[in-house]
Amino acid sequence: MVRLLLVEDDPDIRRTLARGLGEHGATVVPVASAVEAIKAVSSERPDAVVLDLGLPDLDGSDVLALIRAGSDLPVVVATARDDEREIVRLLDAGADDYLIKPFSAAQVMARVRAVLRRATPVAQQDSRVVVGDLVVDPVSRTALLEDRELTLNRKEFDLLFALASRSGEVVTKRQLLAEVWQMPWGGADRTVDVHLSWLRRKLGETAAAPRYLVSVRGVGVKLVDPKGS
Ligand code: CA
Numbered sequence: 001m002v003r004l005l006l007v008e009d010d011p012d013i014r015r016t017l018a019r020g021l022g023e024h025g026a027t028v029v030p031v032a033s034a035v036e037a038i039k040a041v042s043s044e045r046p047d048a049v050v051l052d053l054g055l056p057d058l059d060g061s062d063v064l065a066l067i068r069a070g071s072d073l074p075v076v077v078a079t080a081r082d083d084e085r086e087i088v089r090l091l092d093a094g095a096d097d098y099l100i101k102p103f104s105a106a107q108v109m110a111r112v113r114a115v116l117r118r119a120t121p122v123a124q125q126d127s128r129v130v131v132g133d134l135v136v137d138p139v140s141r142t143a144l145l146e147d148r149e150l151t152l153n154r155k156e157f158d159l160l161f162a163l164a165s166r167s168g169e170v171v172t173k174r175q176l177l178a179e180v181w182q183m184p185w186g187g188a189d190r191t192v193d194v195h196l197s198w199l200r201r202k203l204g205e206t207a208a209a210p211r212y213l214v215s216v217r218g219v220g221v222k223l224v225d226p227k228g229s
Contacts, residue, residue: 006021032056034062047116177189
């Protein structure tokens with residue numbers, strides 16, 4: 001399931017698009033201003049952003065710059081201006097794709113799926129990883145546990161894949177920050193801890209009673225086959 005942050009100040013467009021995107025299987029977080037959008041990028045942890053450029057408080061391209069300053073979150077900009085120079089400028093400024101108004105929810109979903117595919121590093125595109133009853137597929141970005149699909153956000157999936165693709169090995173938080181969060185110089189270990197606890201919950205386990213995710217105190221974490229092999 002894709003979690004989409006929809007930034008659109010026009011209430012009619014926002015409502016119609018949010019409903020349409022929901023019908024296409026997305027979880028939509030609708031916001032109406034640049035300030036709300038910036039907040040929601042960190043508080044709502046979306047997989048991608050659909051960003052209207054004409055906002056009441058800040059220009060959308062400033063919002064794009066603020067998002068780009070802190071992350072590589074995929075952003076599709078929505079513009080009413082069919083202006084090639086403007087579009088080129090936005091793509092150069094870090095937009096992943098663009099839509100020209102008016103557009104349908106189906107078009108938005110197609111663009112979002114495409115940018116999410118491109119956001120998956122080539123190194124991850126080889127194949128599925130199977131550990132016990134857990135199957136992680138980096139191409140479709142799906143994870144199955146006992147044949148049941150897990151609902152993971154982008155970072156949770158990346159974290160699971162980073163651990164599953166070298167199952168049995170202890171991976172340090174520093175390595176995970178570098179690989180999953182692109183923060184090679186470290187950062188908050190809390191970030192890793194919080195995502196690990198979310199991932200544990202989704203795998204139906206706890207730190208106290210681990211199955212797949214085993215913490216190695218003072219070192220890091222490893223993903224193991226709970227049936228051991
Ligand atoms: Ca607008």
